[in-house]
Amino acid sequence: ILTGFLNAVLEKSLEAPITSLQLEDPHLHKAYEDDKLSILDLLATLNNGTQVNIEIQLRNTHDMVKRSLYYWSKLYTSQMQEGMPYRALRKTITINLLDFILFSSDEEFQTTGQLWDTTKQRVLSDDxxxxxxxxxxxxxxxxxxxxxxxxxxFVRWILLLPAHEDEHLTQT
Structure with a gap:
């Protein structure tokens, strides 16, 4: 089920459909005692090594973009091991399923961010x-x-999430 969901959500991002994945420990372990403990909602590694974090947020705590960047960065840097070359770092994707409106000025229900070169108007890295x-x-x-x-x-999968609260959705 998760493979089907991710194939629908990430269809435009993937070079090929996901054929397998492995669920991982969602705890982002502390490097130091004073570090913040982070627990992801769901973490999977795809067959090509890409890491995917899925977060579900029911209420707006007004920090979602920064929280998402923080989780992404912890997950990305957690790949690095002593002696490992930087080129071995794998793409990391965070999917935030929000039960609130984050970007009120936009009509689109999905926003995708990447590292962007503002001068040349192109993606610098798809990691x-x-x-x-x-x-x-x-x-x-x-x-x-x-x-x-x-x-x-993609729309069909996402509409499953609020279906339990909407009688019209469950009848359609």
Whole structure:
């Protein structure tokens, strides 16, 4: 089920569909006693070595972008071991499923961030990829018939999340 979900969410990001994955320990262990303990909601390593963190946030604590960057950076740097060349670092993806609106000025329900060269208008590295999926925006677009879950697997998967709260969604 998780493989199908990730293939739908990351369809535009993946070179090839995910064929297998391994669930990992979601604890980002402290390097030092004073470090902050971080526990991810779900962590998986794909068959190509890409790490994927899935976070579900029900309420807006007004720190989601910084929190996501923090988790991404801890996960990315946790790959590094003594003597390992930097080129061996693998792509790391964070998917944030939000039950609130994060970017109120945008209509899109999915925002994807990467490391971007503002001068040349191109991606500097695809090792960083952070997704914000604003579920209330998607539900609104579905109600307004702007998206069709039968034509878009990503939309279909995401609409499953609020389905228990919406009688109309469960009947469709």
């Amino acid at each position: 960083i990829e952070i997704h914000f999926v604003e579920i209330p925006k998607l539900v609104k677009q579905w109600r307004e018939e702007k998206v069709n879950p039968w034509e878009n697997a």
